[in-house]
Amino acid sequence: MTASASRPPAPDAPAMEPVPLAVPEIRGNEWAYVRECLDTGWVSSAGAYVDRFEAAVAAAAGTRFAVATTSGTAALHTAMLVAGVERDDEVLVPALTFIAPANAVRYVGAWPLFVDAEPWFGQMDVGRAAEFLRGCAARDGVVRNPRTGRRIRALLPVHILGHPVDLDPLLEEARRLGLPVIEDATESLGASYRGRPVGHLGDLACFSFNGNKLVTTGGGGMLVTDDEAVARRARYLSTQAKDDAIEYVHGAVGYNYRLTNLQAAMGVAQLEQLAGFLAAKRRIAARYTEAVESIAGLQAMAEAPWATSAWWMYTIRVSEAAYGMDSRELMRCLAQRQIQTRPLWQPLNRSPAHADAPPAECPIAEEWNRTALSLPCSVGLAPEAQDRVIEALRSLGGGGRG
Numbered sequence: 439m440t441a442s443a444s445r446p447p448a449p450d451a452p453a454m455e456p457v458p459l460a461v462p463e464i465r466g467n468e469w470a471y472v473r474e475c476l477d478t479g480w481v482s483s484a485g486a487y488v489d490r491f492e493a494a495v496a497a498a499a500g501t502r503f504a505v506a507t508t509s510g511t512a513a514l515h516t517a518m519l520v521a522g523v524e525r526d527d528e529v530l531v532p533a534l535t536f537i538a539p540a541n542a543v544r545y546v547g548a549w550p551l552f553v554d555a556e557p558w559f560g561q562m563d564v565g566r567a568a569e570f571l572r573g574c575a576a577r578d579g580v581v582r583n584p585r586t587g588r589r590i591r592a593l594l595p596v597h598i599l600g601h602p603v604d605l606d607p608l609l610e611e612a613r614r615l616g617l618p619v620i621e622d623a624t625e626s627l628g629a630s631y632r633g634r635p636v637g638h639l640g641d642l643a644c645f646s647f648n649g650n651k652l653v654t655t656g657g658g659g660m661l662v663t664d665d666e667a668v669a670r671r672a673r674y675l676s677t678q679a680k681d682d683a684i685e686y687v688h689g690a691v692g693y694n695y696r697l698t699n700l701q702a703a704m705g706v707a708q709l710e711q712l713a714g715f716l717a718a719k720r721r722i723a724a725r726y727t728e729a730v731e732s733i734a735g736l737q738a739m740a741e742a743p744w745a746t747s748a749w750w751m752y753t754i755r756v757s758e759a760a761y762g763m764d765s766r767e768l769m770r771c772l773a774q775r776q777i778q779t780r781p782l783w784q785p786l787n788r789s790p791a792h793a794d795a796p797p798a799e800c801p802i803a804e805e806w807n808r809t810a811l812s813l814p815c816s817v818g819l820a821p822e823a824q825d826r827v828i829e830a831l832r833s834l835g836g837g838g839r840g
């Protein structure tokens with residue numbers, strides 16, 4: 439053992455509690471409802487909680503129908519299937535997002551067409567997408583990409599970080615061309631756009647209840663829509679496409695994507711607390727914004743005038759020149775203080791996983807990837823813990839280090 443490894447910590451080193459990026463908040467009826475499943479034996483994919491969870495999510499999104507799935511990714515895959523996306527079709531996807539929506543496009547053999555972000559909120563640049571669509575030839579209901587000659591089959595905007603995409607210009611173009619709009623609303627349950635809830639803006643939408651999302655079931659997802667035929671088809675495909683459950687007759691190659699009653703029980707309890715969760719997120723965001731605005735070189739997360747953000751992941755931008763270090767160095771310095779932060783995703787046009795997709799220039803997404811840093815923002819983040827994050831951001835900046 440080396441001398442340095444055996445050296446005891448300095449006697450005056452403060453004991454620091456780690457501040458995690460985002461952890462679930464489990465303080466409601468989760469135990470009671472899950473216990474009820476265990477006590478009654480209703481643990482699997484049939485049971486009253488699945489129905490209740492679907493009804494509650496449909497109510498939150500303002501849609502007529504909801505179909506629970508094992509994950510948000512499974513909901514996205516199912517959405518591709520029910521929207522009729524097929525091999526060698528193309529689907530518009532933002533470059534700046536978690537990889538799942540682009541993967542879902544590939545699951546059905548189609549290709550993602552990556553659209554750059556806009557600079558203000560980091561969302562899909564709908565102006566660019568609409569302009570591209572105006573340049574596509576539409577004949578006999580078929581929209582073709584002039585560059586690849588392939589058929590464009592759907593639009594898959596993603597409301598990232600809890601903030602809605604400025605969707606109206608895209609919806610207008612989609613209606614004109616007869617293209618379905620599938621919202622990836624997995625990060626933005628509870629947000630709204632011009633007074634309309636996210637998840638009820640396009641033709642269908644997907645939510646996620648993964649452990650890092652605002653409402654969690656451990657793992658889970660949901661497809662929501664107003665279209666009864668789409669909902670029926672989604673339920674059919676996500677439950678092994680059974681035509682006759684007794685005789686095991688299946689009318690298609692389906693999937694086992696059904697959420698369990700155990701998970702749904704947790705989801706029902708979590709959704710009961712949605713309003714409180716959203717209020718906590720908004721409070722945490724407001725406090726960060728007030729502090730960050732007074733630190734040179736840091737840019738606060740913004741909310742558009744037409745948006746009500748769910749503030750899922752509070753994300754600042756770091757200007758290396760003005761702040762004195764870049765986002766990655768700041769992440770390492772905060773980690774030394776037991777404060778966990780994360781950069782945003784590698785832009786998907788740069789992803790090795792999607793190297794075969796049509797090439798795209800996405801400078802704004804790349805700029806966000808270089809400069810963005812998400813701060814600890816659990817629903818249960820204590821004011822003292824948030825103070826520690828803010829104090830660290832202040833002291834690490836240009837002034838504090840001089």
Ligand SMILES: *Cc1c(COP(=O)(O)O)cnc(C)c1O
Pocket residue numbers: 509510511512535536538539596622624625646647648657658659
């Ligand atoms: C979390 C997430 C998903 C996938 O959800 P899972 O439930 O983890 O499969 C899809 N898209 C985006 C943008 C996400 O952030």
